[in-house]
Amino acid sequence: MVKVVVIGGGWAGCAAALSAAKTGAHVLLLERTDLLLGTGLVGGIFRNNGRYTAAEEAIAMGGGDVFVAMDANTKHKGFSFPGHKHASTYDVTTMEPLVKKILQNYGIEIRTYTRVVDVVKLGKKIQALVVNDGAEIDGDVFIDATGTAGSMGNCLKYGNGCAMCVLRCPAFGPRVSVTAKAEVKEIMGRKADGSFGAMSGSCKLGKDSINKEIRDQLDREGVVVLPLPEKLQKGSSLGKKACTQYALPEYAANLVLLDTGHVKLMTPFFSIEDLRKVPGLEQARYEDPYAGSVGNSVRYLGMAPCSSSLKVEGVENLFCCGEKSAILVGHTEAIVTGLLAGNNAVA
Ligand SMILES: Cc1cc2nc3c(=O)[nH]c(=O)nc-3n(C[C@H](O)[C@H](O)[C@H](O)COP(=O)(O)OP(=O)(O)OC[C@H]3O[C@@H](n4cnc5c(N)ncnc54)[C@H](O)[C@@H]3O)c2cc1C
The missing domain is CATH 3.50.50.60 (FAD/NAD(P)-binding domain)
Structure with missing residues (x-):
């Protein structure tokens, strides 16, 4: 054998x-x-x-x-x-x-x-x-x-x-x-700018750290799309993501959250300070990676x-x-x- x-x-x-x-x-x-x-x-x-x-x-x-x-x-x-x-x-x-x-x-x-x-x-x-x-x-x-x-x-x-x-x-x-x-x-x-590697493209938020309305919608529908004010949009950061299939303009204009057991935030480059400016996320915290506020692993x-x-x-x-x-x-x-x-x- x-x-x-x-x-x-x-x-x-x-x-x-x-x-x-x-x-x-x-x-x-x-x-x-x-x-x-x-x-x-x-x-x-x-x-x-x-x-x-x-x-x-x-x-x-x-x-x-x-x-x-x-x-x-x-x-x-x-x-x-x-x-x-x-x-x-x-x-x-x-x-x-x-x-x-x-x-x-x-x-x-x-x-x-x-x-x-x-x-x-x-x-x-x-x-x-x-x-x-x-x-x-x-x-x-x-x-x-x-x-x-x-x-x-x-x-x-x-x-x-x-x-x-x-x-x-x-x-x-x-x-x-x-x-x-x-x-x-x-x-x-x-990456497109010539630098090596790419950042893992999503981070997880603690479910209990987001407000109940968003949590309930996630439980019901699996997805919540939260429009971002222009000053919080980070279109130029999309190129850092490993998963380019999610580097679409919609992912700059919105926060896209998915329910995977954790709350999966489909962008890895939001500081806690910016995240907490979004209604419903005033108490948001990263659960994976722990230092999600500065990004994720590189692959x-x-x-x-x-x-x-x-x-x-x-x-x-x-x-x-x-x-x-x-x-x-x-x-x-x-x-x-x-x-x-x-x-x-x-x-
Ligand atoms: C944060 C994040 C979110 C993601 N979300 C999704 C998603 O929702 N959907 C999707 O389709 N993809 C997603 N991906 C991508 C997906 O997870 C990977 O592309 C895929 O799972 C890679 O699998 P892999 O087995 O090739 O590598 P890995 O998952 O990297 O596994 C490699 C394994 O090898 C082990 N290993 C390494 N070196 C050694 C060694 N010397 N001896 C023994 N063991 C070793 C590691 O511990 C690890 O367990 C995500 C990736 C990340 C990082």
Whole structure:
């Protein structure tokens, strides 16, 4: 039986582990924190626009386990918000254990608190991974699903410092790219102004910190759009966002709030002072990241050069998926590339 080791337990790594297991491999999934889902612990939007088709295709092709689980755990289904139709939001507060259970049911071995810090290579093949306690983990094929945020130093260098986001580097240690450790030169994403990286595009407000009227509307409809006075509009900041599909003029003219279990504010660059000038948000507080008032984490700093089968160039037994595989932004994209990488790693 082929042994596949997946590094990184975000949506991409979870999907890769699932499809590799379903294709007949023995699968080990390594995650440096205490939780699966990575940035999927704070996102929530899916099935919006073309992602609807992607989810349906994954389900039709037999790889839909996690989409079915997301559908069964939605806060809201089939609603629209600026630029996006037939969206759903899954409940970010309860999704992780459901996904973990699915993986365990397929016999996938999950090791949390396990951070890959290096690789052992022989020629063009990875022989083993070195993890944080110094142990070596061998395998036949490896899948890099470590995302593109890199270490906390990247948020210091390219962002506004550690925003204390859900990836929790100070506690769990830096995110380390397996591709980079295998001596493959990675690709860095640039914004339109030429600078590197992009800021995660949303922040979460504490539900109890916004007024009852807005909270009730969010509970009922899933979305609230609050028009902004001109002096609070920050159109020029939209270009900092990783998720350009939400960098539309409507997101400068309004505050767009979505219910994902948290209150998801679709822009990451409002100071508390400005936010509290908006009627109904006089007591608003950020819940994720804790320093949301200065932005969010920075991503797209280390993508693997790879083929269309998601094999990493220059290493015979390394595949990649999710944000590691391209400038893509989203749970759905992470999941479908994960499904492909997991399948291709075994096939
Ligand atoms: C604040 C925020 C909100 C978002 N909202 C949405 C949304 O509503 N809808 C949507 O579709 N997308 C959203 N996104 C984007 C989406 O979350 C990502 O594009 C997608 O989930 C990326 O998945 P991934 O698995 O590739 O990477 P990640 O989620 O970054 O996961 C990588 C995982 O690898 C682990 N890891 C890293 N290095 C190592 C190592 N050396 N050893 C072991 N483990 C390691 C990390 O701990 C992490 O769990 C959001 C992103 C952010 C940051």
